[in-house]
Amino acid sequence: MKKLVYVLFLTITFIGADAHDHDASEYASSLKNQKAVLVTGASSGLGLAMAEKLAAEGFFVYAGARKKKDIEALSQKKNMQGIRLDVTIQADIDAAVATVKNAGRGLYGLINNAGVAVMEPLIEVSEESMQFQMDVNVFGPYRVTKAFAPLIIENQGRISTTSSILGVTAGGFTGPYSMSKHATEAFTDTLAAEMKKFNVHVSVIEPGNYNSNVIKAMRSRMQKNIDAGKSSRYQDEMNSLEKYFPADRSEFKAPDEVAAAAWHAMSSEQPKRRYLVAPVQKEADWAIRGTLERLVQLNQDHQFSHSQEALIKLLKGIMAVDGNGNP
Structure with a gap:
């Protein structure tokens, strides 16, 4: 009888340990x-x-x-x-x-x-x-x-x-x-x-x-x-x-x-x-227009300035890819 109780004790202990390990594993996974x-x-x-x-x-x-x-x-x-x-x-x-x-x-x-x-x-x-x-x-x-x-x-x-x-x-x-x-x-x-x-x-x-x-x-x-x-x-x-x-x-x-x-x-x-x-649209336009104005100022009157047509072509090329440079 004592032997049976001991065996049951060990079994429950091991099951408990397994359950604890399983819970810990699930927690770690989560x-x-x-x-x-x-x-x-x-x-x-x-x-x-x-x-x-x-x-x-x-x-x-x-x-x-x-x-x-x-x-x-x-x-x-x-x-x-x-x-x-x-x-x-x-x-x-x-x-x-x-x-x-x-x-x-x-x-x-x-x-x-x-x-x-x-x-x-x-x-x-x-x-x-x-x-x-x-x-x-x-x-x-x-x-x-x-x-x-x-x-x-x-x-x-x-x-x-x-x-x-x-x-x-x-x-x-x-x-x-x-x-x-x-x-x-x-x-x-x-x-x-x-x-x-x-x-x-x-x-x-x-x-x-x-x-x-x-x-x-x-x-x-x-x-x-x-x-x-x-x-x-x-x-x-x-x-x-x-x-x-x-x-x-x-x-x-x-x-x-x-x-x-x-x-x-x-x-x-x-x-x-x-x-x-x-x-609102007004704020978005303000930000985008301000950015374009800086582009125009950057391009203005120097030996490497682009024409309007060249700028439009450049813009189309940039818009053909996403913001991270991917087609």
């Missing part, structure tokens, strides 16, 4: 099969919309935020984990890398979305404000991409960065912000060329005016300048910015179209290099 994406600046606006869209489509999302309450709120969402990530603090970035590595999922995608906006006349903006603008919008993606590149390369994944229609054209009083987004465009094209050998696709998303908090924060900083008694030679013009960039964004469209572009960039078999996402 981690491997569910692609993970990191989204910076995911606490609100465009970043939150992107994170929620990707999570809803089955990605596991590491949602970067700076405030504890935002991190906790993000972690309550399905397929999402909020992580502390200030893109200007290297220690935060290093800790985020360790968190992702320790989770065992690897990292398939990175969306550099965290950003700020400084819009002031270039001859009046302070160096401190200019450094703040560049530290977040330019050095932020550089730092984060550099830190996570080995994980992305290992998974032959995707990298996308949020630019703006002001990254392909520019106008008065948007200088610091537009400069930072033009840098994002160059960052994208250079990174795409360098990551091609690793089968990592790189893209950029160029939104127009959607409902987000970035302009609200910008207006708050501008108000501080006014409260501090800082005068401007362009006061009338700066006041008119409220018409185009109001602090209250509730009348603007929710950034669902921007989120859809991010999802396409992370999931499509044929992702695009550039995703111009405008809420």
Whole structure:
């Protein structure tokens, strides 16, 4: 009888061990099969919309935020984990890398979305404000991409960065912000060329005016300048910015179209290099026309200028291939 009990004990133990191993194997397999994406600046606006869209489509999302309450709120969402990530603090970035590595999922995608906006006349903006603008919008993606590149390369994944229609054209009083987004465009094209050998696709998303908090924060900083008694030679013009960039964004469209572009960039078999996402025709036309005006200026009056016919032929040739150079 004792022998029978002992045999049953061993059998149950082995079955339990097998079941445990099987569960562990299934868990490990699920981690491997569910692609993970990191989204910076995911606490609100465009970043939150992107994170929620990707999570809803089955990605596991590491949602970067700076405030504890935002991190906790993000972690309550399905397929999402909020992580502390200030893109200007290297220690935060290093800790985020360790968190992702320790989770065992690897990292398939990175969306550099965290950003700020400084819009002031270039001859009046302070160096401190200019450094703040560049530290977040330019050095932020550089730092984060550099830190996570080995994980992305290992998974032959995707990298996308949020630019703006002001990254392909520019106008008065948007200088610091537009400069930072033009840098994002160059960052994208250079990174795409360098990551091609690793089968990592790189893209950029160029939104127009959607409902987000970035302009609200910008207006708050501008108000501080006014409260501090800082005068401007362009006061009338700066006041008119409220018409185009109001602090209250509730009348603007929710950034669902921007989120859809991010999802396409992370999931499509044929992702695009550039995703111009405008809420209205006027904004799309402004960006495209501004780009064409630069082309005309670039071609104007030099020994290698093209004729109108030659430019049209060149344009047709470029349009015959996709944005990644494929027929």
